Amino acid sequence: MDHFLYRDGVLHAEDVPLTEIARHVGTPAYVYSAATLLRHFKLFDDALAWGPHLVCYAVKAASNVAILKLLGDAGAGMDVVSEGEYRRARAAGVPGDRIVFSGIGKTETEMRHVLAGGVRQINLESEPEMRLLSRIATEMGVTVPVTVRVNPDVDAKTHEKIATGKSENKFGIPIAKARAVYAEIATLPGLRVVGIDVHIGSQLVDLDPFRQAYRKVADLTEALRADGHSIERLDLGGGLGIPYARSNLAPPVPQEYGQVIQEEVGHLGCEIEIEPGRLIAGNAGILMTQTIFIKEGEGRDFLIVDAAMNDLIRPAMYGAHHDIVPVIEPAPGAEQQPYDIVGPVCESGDTFAKGRHMPQVGSGDLIAFRSAGAYGSVMASEYNSRPLVPEVLVQGDHYAVIRARPTFDEMISRDTIPEWLD
Ligand code: LLP
Numbered sequence: 001m002d003h004f005l006y007r008d009g010v011l012h013a014e015d016v017p018l019t020e021i022a023r024h025v026g027t028p029a030y031v032y033s034a035a036t037l038l039r040h041f042k043l044f045d046d047a048l049a050w051g052p053h054l055v056c057y058a059v060k061a062a063s064n065v066a067i068l069k070l071l072g073d074a075g076a077g078m079d080v081v082s083e084g085e086y087r088r089a090r091a092a093g094v095p096g097d098r099i100v101f102s103g104i105g106k107t108e109t110e111m112r113h114v115l116a117g118g119v120r121q122i123n124l125e126s127e128p129e130m131r132l133l134s135r136i137a138t139e140m141g142v143t144v145p146v147t148v149r150v151n152p153d154v155d156a157k158t159h160e161k162i163a164t165g166k167s168e169n170k171f172g173i174p175i176a177k178a179r180a181v182y183a184e185i186a187t188l189p190g191l192r193v194v195g196i197d198v199h200i201g202s203q204l205v206d207l208d209p210f211r212q213a214y215r216k217v218a219d220l221t222e223a224l225r226a227d228g229h230s231i232e233r234l235d236l237g238g239g240l241g242i243p244y245a246r247s248n249l250a251p252p253v254p255q256e257y258g259q260v261i262q263e264e265v266g267h268l269g270c271e272i273e274i275e276p277g278r279l280i281a282g283n284a285g286i287l288m289t290q291t292i293f294i295k296e297g298e299g300r301d302f303l304i305v306d307a308a309m310n311d312l313i314r315p316a317m318y319g320a321h322h323d324i325v326p327v328i329e330p331a332p333g334a335e336q337q338p339y340d341i342v343g344p345v346c347e348s349g350d351t352f353a354k355g356r357h358m359p360q361v362g363s364g365d366l367i368a369f370r371s372a373g374a375y376g377s378v379m380a381s382e383y384n385s386r387p388l389v390p391e392v393l394v395q396g397d398h399y400a401v402i403r404a405r406p407t408f409d410e411m412i413s414r415d416t417i418p419e420w421l422d
Pocket of ligand 1: 237279
């Protein structure tokens with residue numbers, strides 16, 4: 001459930017009509033609902049209430065500092081994959097001991113930064129990485145809690161670009177090699193093994209791949225304990241999917257996911273960490289846009305809107321579906337017609353939907369792309385020199401711009417002309 005509902009004929013974000021936000025902020029604009037973000041975080045927190053746990057929000061899904069502060073103040077930890085994300089989490093007031101640092105290519109500079117600032121654990125993904133971290137931690141005179149991300153060779157049954165748990169994917173250490181890797185870590189100064197990490201992919205709509213992966217992690221926990229390692233935490237990654245199309249069957253909910261975790265690893269007495277991103281932020285955000293023109297094509301009508309692939313790349317990149325709805329509620333039983341919904345960018349890939357049935361739309365009408373809160377704004381670019389989309393956070397009946405739309409001058413003034421061209 002989210003908090004984007006029609007009320008008095010207008011789509012609202014909580015208690016605020018989107019028409020009001022469009023008037024003050026313009027379009028395109030991302031709009032987030034604080035109540036939805038908090039509700040989704042709490043669903044995970046409750047789903048793991050059977051034991052010690054920390055829900056570490058995957059910052060990459062939606063990384064605005066205001067969103068991080070909202071979730072951090074509610075008790076969330078954070079999963080970060082770069083110095084930039086770490087800095088955002090700290091700027092939002094999240095203490096280092098609630099921040100997990102993941103990612104396959106952490107640089108020396110990034111390691112130094114998080115070691116100096118404080119970190120809950122670093123999830124290691126390769127042997128060269130663990131040797132480098134050991135050297136840096138030793139030089140800095142600290143001991144850093146670590147896990148190893150294992151690759152369980154499980155098919156996540158999701159889009160190939162976001163599956164990460166098969167042996168052909170670049171992530172983690174093959175689970176068969178894990179005992180040897182942990183044995184080496186035990187000899188390295190500056191590192192202290194605290195657990196195991198796994199993440200098999202994103203937008204999983206079936207619990208079975210999670211179950212398979214977690215079963216392998218449970219077996220590995222016992223093997224590593226027998227080898228003398230202290231496995232006290234299990235970081236089980238993110239990945240639970242969301243319903244993008246209202247017409248589809250809904251994926252499993254956090255409660256069911258929490259139950260699978262309990263069944264597979266609950267007996268081990270470990271603290272559980274999870275790293276959900278999409279399920280917390282996805283349906284907590286929409287991208288609001290305005291129709292520029294309706295163009296009659298051959299056998300189809302194009303709805304040309306003022307958002308484009310640079311603002312929301314998921315349809316172009318993954319063929320992803322987003323429900324698209326008018327902000328002004330259509331009359332009950334209003335006739336529907338098919339549209340190709342496209343942005344102004346100069347390539348045919350800039351298509352949000354083909355033959356999408358919608359009630360008749362006119363130029364100047366506001367429409368909303370639903371489920372755009374995760375991997376929306378964070379993946380935006382300035383392609384075609386379109387300034388980054390602003391972000392707005394709604395809570396109850398108030399709202400605030402949490403990232404302003406840059407002016408054209410701000411965008412252009414980042415470039416510099418070398419003196420030899422002057
Ligand atoms: N932990 C790790 C190590 C990850 O790599 C990811 C996502 C997550 C947690 C969060 O997964 P989630 O709960 O959000 O599924 N841009 C793509 C999604 C990429 C996901 C990358 N990793 C999209 O728009 O569908």
